[in-house]
Amino acid sequence: MLRNLNDLNGKKFSINLLPDENGLIGRQxxxxxxxxxxxxxxxxxxxxxxxxxxxxxxxxxxxxNELATPEQIEYAKSLVMQEVQKALRQDLKEWGxxxxxxxxxxxxxxxxxxxxxxxxxxxxxxxDLETIVICKTCALEYSIFGKFSFCPCCGDAxxxxxxxxxLELVQKLISxxxxxxxxxxxxxxxxxxxxxxxxxxxxxxxNTVRLFVRNTPLEGSEVSFQSISKAREKIRKExxxxxCNGLVEENWRExxxxxxxxxxxxxxxxxxxxxxxxxTQDFRAExxxxxxxxxxxITKLTIAIxxxxxxxxxxxxxxxxxxxxxxxxxxxxx
Ligand SMILES: [Zn+2]
Ligand SMILES: [Zn+2]
Numbered sequence: 574m575l576r577n578l579n580d581l582n583g584k585k586f587s588i589n590l591l592p593d594e595n596g597l598i599g600r601q602x603x604x605x606x607x608x609x610x611x612x613x614x615x616x617x618x619x620x621x622x623x624x625x626x627x628x629x630x631x632x633x634x635x636x637x638n639e640l641a642t643p644e645q646i647e648y649a650k651s652l653v654m655q656e657v658q659k660a661l662r663q664d665l666k667e668w669g670x671x672x673x674x675x676x677x678x679x680x681x682x683x684x685x686x687x688x689x690x691x692x693x694x695x696x697x698x699x700x701d702l703e704t705i706v707i708c709k710t711c712a713l714e715y716s717i718f719g720k721f722s723f724c725p726c727c728g729d730a731x732x733x734x735x736x737x738x739x740l741e742l743v744q745k746l747i748s749x750x751x752x753x754x755x756x757x758x759x760x761x762x763x764x765x766x767x768x769x770x771x772x773x774x775x776x777x778x779x780n781t782v783r784l785f786v787r788n789t790p791l792e793g794s795e796v797s798f799q800s801i802s803k804a805r806e807k808i809r810k811e812x813x814x815x816x817c818n819g820l821v822e823e824n825w826r827e828x829x830x831x832x833x834x835x836x837x838x839x840x841x842x843x844x845x846x847x848x849x850x851x852x853t854q855d856f857r858a859e860x861x862x863x864x865x866x867x868x869x870x871i872t873k874l875t876i877a878i879x880x881x882x883x884x885x886x887x888x889x890x891x892x893x894x895x896x897x898x899x900x901x902x903x904x905x906x907x
Contacts, residue, residue: 576667577660586656588649593699597716600640600725602628606788610642610700611717611725618713618726629715629722631788632893644697651695658692709734721780730890732781736882739773740875747868760865764838767871771835774878775799778885782808785889789896801832801881802852814888816881824877829853831874834864 590598597612609630620626625634641649669685676683702716711727721732743766750762778798786794794811798804809815817825833853837843845858858864 575661575664577663578657581656581660586649586653588652590645591648591697591699595705595716597699597705597714599642599645599699600626601642602631602633603635603639604628604631604633604788607631607633609718610702611715611722612699612702613725614714618708618724619711620713620726624726626725627723627728629717629725630784632723632728632785633788633897634728644695647695648697651692654692655694658689662689706731721784723784730781730784730886732777732784733882733886736773736777737879739769739777740879743769743773743871743875747871751868763866763868763871764843767831767835767866767874768838770871770874770878771799771832774801774882777882778804781882781886781889785893789893799832799836801828808885808888812889812892814892816885816888818884820877820881824873826854827870827873828877830855831866831870834866837864 592598592615593612595614597614599610599612602609602611607628607630609628611629613626624637626637626640627634672683673685703718704720705714705716706722706724707714708724708727708729708731710729711724713724713726715722715725720735721730723730746762746766746769750759750766753759753762775798778796782794782796786792791811796804796807796811805815805817830853833849833855837845837849843864845860845862845864847860849864850856850858850860
């Protein structure tokens with residue numbers, strides 16, 4: 574008698590999730606220590622249905638069907654329950670009709686009347702997020718809280734993309750400085766562009782470390798990159814690689830000098846002190862004189878910083894892969 578209901582047995586439902594006003598669909602990382610929310614735009618990026626998707630915040634990959642949000646699960650459940658209810662209602666109606674037929678000529682005639690309202694669908698709205706990102710590598714469109722993330726599709730961290738965009742801006746500032754005739758404005762543009770390289774690198778470095786240590790025992794580790802030599806030492810000690818690998822000594826000294834100059838500009842009004850001479854080994858500099866910086870120096874620095882940034886990101890990426898491999902193997906042994 575439960576023909577309609579039995580038809581649903583084992584049936585697979587495919588449910589279309591409701592996108593937000595930009596066409597993005599909410600996802601939630603299933604890892605207990607993360608459970609962070611993000612959105613992706615279906616049809617962008619390079620992944621197919623079976624592709625493992627990476628959490629943009631902790632970097633762990635999960636199956637697409639593990640990424641449903643609690644609201645989406647409630648929505649799907651309510652749709653399935655409606656189907657069950659419709660089938661059950663149909664079965665009851667048919668049963669009622671067969672009773673009516675069988676009692677039509679009997680002393681007691683039974684009339685059935687079936688009334689029920691459908692379970693409501695649990696509609697939901699996707700949550701608002703802060704940044705929409707279009708991955709430069711795979712063109713996936715996704716949105717996140719904050720600014721720095723892994724691409725859920727190809728896994729590329731966007732921190733390096735942000736650093737590169739900032740370094741391109743610095744190059745534009747340098748071009749402006751070179752065209753400027755007023756000496757003071759020219760000098761100020763150059764000093765600003767040096768300041769920008771160092772602060773972009775510091776932001777890049779700190780956020781790259783934060784991103785890669787998420788969900789690892791080093792979560793919460795902070796590395797400042799305002800002093801590049803201290804950062805180099807700390808990364809070597811904690812993560813076991815050198816982000817200046819392959820850099821010639823002379824180039825390293827030039828980088829140290831640029832960071833030293835930027836320190837003087839930010840903290841000593843650009844006046845040379847003994848500490849600057851000691852740390853940079855710039856013996857042509859004289860204590861008490863004003864520091865000067867050339868466009869060539871800054872351009873060279875941006876090239877070096879791009880390379881260091883790339884090595885920092887790939888070093889941390891390898892470190893994280895090793896860590897994930899270790900936890901996977903631990904899991905298998907259990
Ligand atoms: Zn996560
Ligand atoms: Zn991507």
